[in-house]
Amino acid sequence: MKRESNLSSEQLAALLFGDQAVARLTPEQFDQIHAEVDRLGNKLDGVVETKHVGFATEKSTEDIESKPDLQCEPADGFLDEASRQMKHRAALRDRENGERTAAQIAKVFNAITGNRITEADAWMFLIVLKIVRSRNGKYNRDDYVDLAAYASLLGECESIRDK
Numbered sequence: 001m002k003r004e005s006n007l008s009s010e011q012l013a014a015l016l017f018g019d020q021a022v023a024r025l026t027p028e029q030f031d032q033i034h035a036e037v038d039r040l041g042n043k044l045d046g047v048v049e050t051k052h053v054g055f056a057t058e059k060s061t062e063d064i065e066s067k068p069d070l071q072c073e074p075a076d077g078f079l080d081e082a083s084r085q086m087k088h089r090a091a092l093r094d095r096e097n098g099e100r101t102a103a104q105i106a107k108v109f110n111a112i113t114g115n116r117i118t119e120a121d122a123w124m125f126l127i128v129l130k131i132v133r134s135r136n137g138k139y140n141r142d143d144y145v146d147l148a149a150y151a152s153l154l155g156e157c158e159s160i161r162d163k
Contacts, residue, residue: 073141081141082148102126102153120161123154 090098102122110116117125127150134143 078148081145126150
């Protein structure tokens with residue numbers, strides 16, 4: 001099913017890049033943006049319409065239990081690194097309170113798909129992404145650092161919901 005965006009190229013560019021950047025785009029760039037968003041929207045249809053996506057892994061605790069000298073990284077190591085990464089990304093993105101992109105992700109996703117996800121939904125999606133990635137392939141510490149960061153950002157987002 002081909003999905004066309006009901007937004008103008010200018011509106012899509014403003015969502016993606018901010019109003020100031022839109023003033024610097026040429027008409028050709030607007031057309032490229034619109035074509036790319038439509039292409040991505042059509043790709044999303046294949047993902048969204050998939051009935052079941054699953055994975056299963058079985059991990060035995062025998063390996064860990066049989067090696068009492070095996071050293072694992074303490075949980076606070078992941079939390080500390082997540083905090084450092086969030087501060088680093090704040091400096092990288094010139095944002096005082098860090099990178100807070102989930103609201104923008106939700107806004108753009110909703111514009112492309114016609115759905116109505118929230119900022120919290122976007123953080124949850126990123127959490128699920130990291131969980132799925134962590135279950136595929138070899139152990140990658142970054143999956144768990146990002147997972148800790150996304151979980152804390154979801155908590156921050158939800159903490160103001162009922163206030």
